[in-house]
Amino acid sequence: MKTIRYEQLQEQLFYEKLENGLDVYILPKKGFNKTYATFTTRYGSVDNRFVPFGQTEMKQVPDGIAHFLEHKLFEKEDGDVFQQFSKQGASANAFTSFTRTAYLFSSTTNVEKNLETLIDFVQSPYFTEQTVEKEKGIIAQEIRMYDDNPDWRLYFGLIESMYHEHPVKIDIAGTVESISEITKDLLYECYETFYHPSNMLLFIVGPVDHVKIMEQIRQNQARKTFRAAENIQRWHYEEPTEVAEAKKVIEMNVQTPKCLVGIKAKNVSRLGQEKLKHELAMNVLLDYLFGKSSPHYERLYQQGLIDETFAYDYTEEKEFGFALIGGDTPDPDQLATELKQTLFQFTTIHENELERIKKKKIGAFLRSLNSPEYIANQFTRYAFNEMSLFEVVPTLETLTVADIEAVASECLDEKQLTVCQVVPKAR
């Protein structure tokens, strides 16, 4: 077991790679009641074409299957795992993103038992035709719920406009039609391919004894047999650099229009530390241009073009990356024009301004460490991209004016920009 110390933050992280390839991290947190654990696989909605384990040909699977599998893994021959967790005083959950599926629990008692339940249920799939059919009605209602949600439609509308080929543009839950094609055999195929321990990461944060917990996990894994780890072959989508379409308008049953401007990342091939630096520099640029302390935010707010729903974010994964900026607005066209203008007028950032934004981001990072959920989920996301959550502050500190200018000149290109709007349906 390795110990990694973060002196300034007064935190210690313990790490071990088990024989079967599983990465285990433990971050003891004194003073908290709750222990929070996530068990995550590098498998999300974008992994829809791959060579299934034991086969040789690429295979396309129905959209939404990673999310469907996440739902079904909770069901066992003797009932629902939720029941078991709640008997042990824990609350359990799971989520599927573009690139990850995570299973988690939090509990203030019976931590060892709950951890055992978490690992065991994720490592023992039980799918039947009957339970698969039953789930279709439930997920159909989840999809319908999002269909009526204008913010979700806006978000996916934007991504759809950015990407030509890459499956990031497909809704994580799939469609009512696509999930109807899912069978128990397909679920097993996906499970066998992506749920090998060597493709997964276990993170535990809370008031725990790291030596005992690590030993428990070693023993749990030693009791089970796993096949040898194999490289997973995923389809590599050839994605053009520029956006697929410049503008999309979605009519919905709403009263207030919404507008987002998206910037599609040009180069997502960076790895590790370099990727972290690029991602942070882009976020600093957005903070500088659109943060509440920026002249642009003040101007747009005073003009009545934005309100407190206004937000921005940049995120980058292995094969895709994008920024989004916007919110509710009475005039979506005017807001789009203003946001684009602000982006294109950027030339440089003053040294003082850069320092101010760094300070703000360092404070925000400290605040996020109050949250066990944030630590576990973000640590995992960073680790899957060969980055480290705890390098955020040191990396921020190294950013220079030239770094910010460099990301701006790379990303701010008309061909990389797209606009998506939700507007009230014409009567």
Place this chain on the structure above:
Amino acid sequence: MFQEQIEQIQGLRLHLIPTEKYKTNTIVFKMKAPLRKEDVTLRALLPYVLQSATKTHPTMMQLRSYLDDLYGATLHVDLMKKGEYHIITFRIDIANEKFLKDAAPLLSKALELLHEILFSPLLENGAFSTKIVEQEKRVLKQKIQSIFDDKMRYANLRLVQEMYKGEPYALDVHGELQDVDQIDAKRLYAYYERALKEDDVDLYVIGDVDIAEVKTMVERLFSFSPRKGNALNDGIRKTKAEVKEIIERQDVKQGKLNIGYRTNVTYNDDDYYALQVWNGIFGGFSHSKLFINVREKASLAYYAASRVESHQGFLMVMSGIEPKNYEKAVKIINEQMEAMKKGDFTDEEITQTKAVIRNQLLETIDTPRGMVEVSYHNVIAQRKRPFHEWLQGIDAVTRDQIVQVAKKIELDTIYFLTEKDGENQ
């Protein structure tokens, strides 16, 4: 467990909660007044005007730059309703300098800033700045309108409006759209001066802080005149008449079913803990009857849950369903309610629910926000329930008490937001 020390400093109640588990310190200020139609829109506007500018930081850009300089201190305001009270909250969260390379003290700066926001707002001619008030009126109108766009929130709001028609609880915390335009800078400022004198005010400081030092700082900075406290008039609540059924049609793909009940049990009552356990078995969790029967067994919904409002005695069931399944879903929900009244639940369900509630309570006090929430119930209610009493109280609930509570719960209103006639057919 958490330790809370309460000090009365003239009209202000100061709550000090020392803890070493966070990397930041949190300050929360709350102003509470009875919900009234004539005040609610003013109160909805007030904190947003106050957080826009101060005498020293007269523009949003200047105020927000100052927060950035304080290592990204955050300033948030929000509104909530607890029973028939309207509560305005200001929240500042600031880094603990011991985790920073340069160690200038930050907490005192945050308290000074809160003082400035409350007592030195940007004024012109003895009132708030007209420009800021007009700006925030526009934002408020947009916010009220946007509730319509979020169908889940809209359905919640509509149920409450229908069920509590004519009662203060029907009011939404964001006020009334048609009242926004009648507000001007002068009237708002006059209201604010009154609220500062009359509202119940509570200040929380949570973090790795020295109690005596913070107390001295607060005494030096804040001076709220003593106040008589604004207890609600009792006995004005309507009793239930006939069950109302409201069907509203819009262009939606999923129907939103919201059912309202009167629990006739509140935080002040002896059987409050029994109500919590009752709700846990009925619909509060993923092992509850609603989740199991509406979602897992009948595959009708993705979510099916119930929620209790502690001070109003209001219970709401929420589920998103296919429009054609309305009757089926209502029938299943009614059956679960009946099962609870008949005591048709196992001892294991009781034990399981108690374990989950206990866990939820302990998790709640892992966040500064959660600690304030737990403590503030005791500000609102007459009855005081310290945290350790919660744990014991839940544990002591018996099967009999749960059935007794079940029998008090009355169905009041069924609200269904559904598709327009003839759609998707």
